[in-house]
Amino acid sequence: MIKNFSIKYRLPILIVAPSILVVGLVAIALFQNTKQNVNIVSVELANTVTAHVENNLRDYLSIPHTINQLNLQSITLGTLDPGNSTRLESYFWHQIQMFEGVTRLYFSNPEGEFRGATILESGEVGITRAGKTTNSTLMSYATTSEGQPTQIVQRTPNYDPRSRPWYQAALPSDRPIWSDIYRDFDSQELAITAAQVVKDPQGEVVGVLGVDLLFGQINEFLQTLTIGKTGQALIIDRQGLLIASSNPEVIAEAVESSGGLNIAESENQLIAAIAQSLLDELGSFSQVESTINSSFRWQRKKLYFQVKSFRDRLGLDLLIVAIVPEEDFMQQVQIQARITLVLEALILLAALGVGLGVSRWVLKPIFQFGEAANQIKSKSFDPQTLESLTERKDEVGELARVFVEMAVETGDRQQSLEEQLNLLNFQVSQSKDNPYELTALKKWQKKASCIRAVYDYHPHLPQLLAQVPYYQHLTSEQLRQLITNGKIKRFHVGDYICREDQPGDEFYTILTGSVRIFVEKINKPLVTLSTGKSFGELALMLGGTRTATAIAIEETTLFSINRLNFGKVLHQYPQMAEQIAQDLHRHQTELEERKQLLAEYGLLEENETDLLEQIKSRMKTLFNL
Incomplete structure (x- = not known):
């Protein structure tokens, strides 16, 4: 289609198009690279979040067992007497203030006596008692600044610590253990208890140490994390129940759920969608062994999430989930895309300006040549x-x-x-x-009209023909006579000019374009001829059929003269035949190569040795000279 455009349009397009193409490709590559970087950054951010949560959770969960181990060591060394209730209460009251996040410290013996310290709803430190002295009622007391009990702030009747899950779970094991995660009666927050059995040197049970830990502080920690702009983090157990979350709305939903919140059933559509995506991929949350990175589209938005397994040496088994929306990072991509578009537009305008300027500078001489050509055509040329x-x-x-x-x-x-x-x-x-x-x-x-028609097409045709070896010795008048009897022929790309085994009754000179000569039977190329070259002379001047095929390989114009008209020229100028015979003889090498082939066609006698005489004889017979 571009071939039909004027050169004044084609040249600017050819100058501007590469700039547009390069800028477009760079913009696409930059955009794709940025999106790929978004993917990498999202995964790295999820890795950072889950690693940060894991480290904090591990530190937080190590505190209860550290307290139990310290207390067990104190009892073992005799610095802490579990039988001295008053001393035990004072010890726990001071100790609980040293560890952040711990809500209760306590000790219970096989007789059902319970002593400990607790964080009251007011935020102050209190002490707790249960057993015979309280008639099996768990009593919580406010305390003075020195840790002395004052008024009772809470009562829980019929409390027997020996029947509690943490007490029963600790007895069979000499190692520290975790209780199941449960909902704290007072705060309604999820909590977990670290328990440690205490035995005397004879192996008899002295009692059980316990530390209660609320996950509320983990919630607060998760809410301090910066996960893009709208990212979330949460902790679940292997059944999919929510333990902690950075989203206050999800935490409130979990508090209202009496049996615990399964994230697959959450009212938060995003968390429910991620849970369903995991269940569709794995079948259950228990299948997560280490770390899973994944992504999916939700509400026409792409989200990345990572699920990481968390296990400690005491058997606690949880999952940490980090959610990173792609749109949190796409804003930068969109800004960069807009900047790229602006730069592309500026480059396009600059390229267009340069293209128009350069094309105008280049085309101005061409237009002047065109104007001069029109003047020549109208016979009004002005130098x-x-x-x-x-x-x-x-x-x-x-x-x-x-x-x-x-x-x-x-x-x-x-x-x-x-x-x-x-x-x-x-x-x-x-x-x-x-x-x-x-x-x-x-x-x-x-x-005269024929001469003028030829001149109008190619004014330098006599000079061009004079360069052909067979016409070099012709006079201007002989060339004029030759042109009068010739024809101008035009061929398109792929047109056959002549074919082997056809009668060779025309001789061609190339005015414009190029021609390929080849042996068609064996598809063997011989030579490619361009402007000023000629072919077909042997078949014309010696008679017989073509020994090769000629085809135009671009738009080609030829000057052609047939045998009849060539004979007329030879009859009018007999000396021309002698000169042409001499020129043909000078191409003895080519003739020798074709001698056998010419002989097969009956054009030359094999038993004669004088090639020049054969040529003269053949021309005399052919043209009646």
Whole structure:
């Protein structure tokens, strides 16, 4: 389609198009690279969040067991007497204030006596008692600044610590254990208890140490995390029950749920969608062994999430989930895309300006040449049209000077032909009463018209033909006669000009374009000819059929003369035949290569040795010389 455009449009397009293409490709590559970086950053952020949560959770969960181990060691060394209730209460009261996040410290013996310290709803530190002295009622006391009990702030009747899950779970094991996660009666927060059995040197149970830990502090920690702009983090157990979350709304929903909140059934659609995605992929949460990175589209938004397994040495088994929405990072991509579009537009405008400027500078001489050509065509050429170009010192200036010379020469020739035609027409008008003279004049008028038609197409045809080896010794008049009897032929790309085994009755000279010569039977290329070259002379001058095929490989114009018209020229100028025979003989190498083939066609006698004489004889016979 671009071939149909004017060059004044094609050139700017060709100059601007590469810039547009490069800018477009760079923009696409940059955008894709940025999106890939978003993916990498999202995964890295999820890794950072889960690792941070894991470290904090591990530190937080290590505190209860550290307290139990310290207390067990104190009892073992005798610095803490579990039978001294007053001393035990004071010890726990001071100790609980040293560890953040711990809500209760306590000790219970096999007789059902319970002593400990607790964080009251008011935030103050209190002490707790149960057993015979309280008639099996768990009593919580406010305390003075020295840790002395004052008023009772809470009562829990029928409390027997020996029946509690943490007490029962600790008895069979000498190691620290975790209780199941449960909902704290007072705060309604999820909690867990670290328990440690205490035995005497004989292996008899002295009692059980316990530390209660609320997950409320983990919730507060998760809410302090920066996960993009709208990212979330949560902790669940292997059944999918929510333990902690950075989203206060989800925490409130979990508090309202009496049996615990399964995230797959959460009212928060995002968390429920992630849970369902995991269940669809794995079947159950228990299948997560280490770390899973995944992504999915939710409400036409892409989200990345990571699920990481958390296990400690005491058997606690949880999952940490980090959720990172892609849109939190796409804002930067969109900003960069807008900047890229602006830069692309600026580059496009600059390229367009440069393209138009360069094309105008390049095309100006072409338009001047075009104007001069139109003047030549209308026979009104003025050398001043190209004066500004002829003064240039570059290739354009040299071309302009040659163009002016050619235009002047062509104009002179056209004027000469016009004068001859006018003279002939005048003689024709004056010879109406003489039929013989009229016929002769019309014959010459026809020849002059043929010459003019050839000149109009290719004004330098005589000079071009004079370069052909077989025509080098022809005079101007002989060349003129040759041109009069020839034809101009045009061929498109892929057109066959002549084919092997066809009669060789034409001789061609290439005016424009190029031609490939090859042996068609074996598809063997011989040579490629361009402007000024000729072919087909052997078949024309020696007779017989073509020995090769010629095909146009671009738009090609040929000067053709057939055997009949060539014979007319030879009859009019007999000395020309001798000269051509001599020129053919100079190409003895080529003739020798084809000698056997020519002999097979009956064009040469194999038993004769004088090749020149054979050529002369063949031409005399062929052209009746």
